[in-house]
Amino acid sequence: MREVYTLASSLRADFRRVExxxxxxxxALRQAILxxxxxxxxxxxxxxxxxxxxxHTQEGRVFESFQQQxxxxxxxxxxxxxxxPILAHPLITQALDxxxxxELQLLVPQLIKEAKVVQAVRARSEREVAQxxxxxxxxxxxxxxxxxxxxxxxxxxxxWSRQAPRRCRxxxxxxxxxx
Numbered sequence: 001m002r003e004v005y006t007l008a009s010s011l012r013a014d015f016r017r018v019e020x021x022x023x024x025x026x027x028a029l030r031q032a033i034l035x036x037x038x039x040x041x042x043x044x045x046x047x048x049x050x051x052x053x054x055x056h057t058q059e060g061r062v063f064e065s066f067q068q069q070x071x072x073x074x075x076x077x078x079x080x081x082x083x084x085p086i087l088a089h090p091l092i093t094q095a096l097d098x099x100x101x102x103e104l105q106l107l108v109p110q111l112i113k114e115a116k117v118v119q120a121v122r123a124r125s126e127r128e129v130a131q132x133x134x135x136x137x138x139x140x141x142x143x144x145x146x147x148x149x150x151x152x153x154x155x156x157x158x159x160w161s162r163q164a165p166r167r168c169r170x171x172x173x174x175x176x177x178x179x
Contacts, residue, residue, distance in 0.1 A: 001095035004086055008107050014059035015114040019121055026125040057107050080108050111118035
């Protein structure tokens with residue numbers, strides 16, 4: 001019973017470490033975006049590399065496994081079913097104190113809550129990268145449009161009347177690009 005409680009506590013701690021890792025990665029990503037030292041592709045690479053690195057840690061693998069269980073309601077029900085006999089065992093009062101028993105009773109809902117927090121941090125980071133990509137694209141389109149306007153304005157100021165057609169020396173036709 002103590003081992004189950006210890007394992008459950010370590011699982012929650014793993015979730016908190018995953019959340020902290022996502023927050024750190026999000027902070028680094030924000031700094032990269034705000035510093036404007038990286039182009040959009042580098043920011044996307046940083047996001048994907050951070051996600052891959054997190055999944056290769058021990059707590060990342062544990063979290064990803066739990067995420068898969070969250071998607072399957074039968075797995076969650078099975079987890080609750082396995083906890084009930086432990087909590088109903090007559091020796092539980094000797095193995096765990098009241099606080100530990102109540103924590104074990106609330107384990108599944110607490111894990112689901114903490115998983116949602118991690119998902120929210122991750123989703124916010126992904127939304128910010130998507131917004132960065134969109135604003136970067138809009139700014140790039142605006143710069144291209146401004147360059148095209150500058151070229152067209154320069155073309156308007158050219159005195160085209162002074163540009164008489166020239167005759168080709170070889171064929172004597174009025175072709176400016178005869179070869």
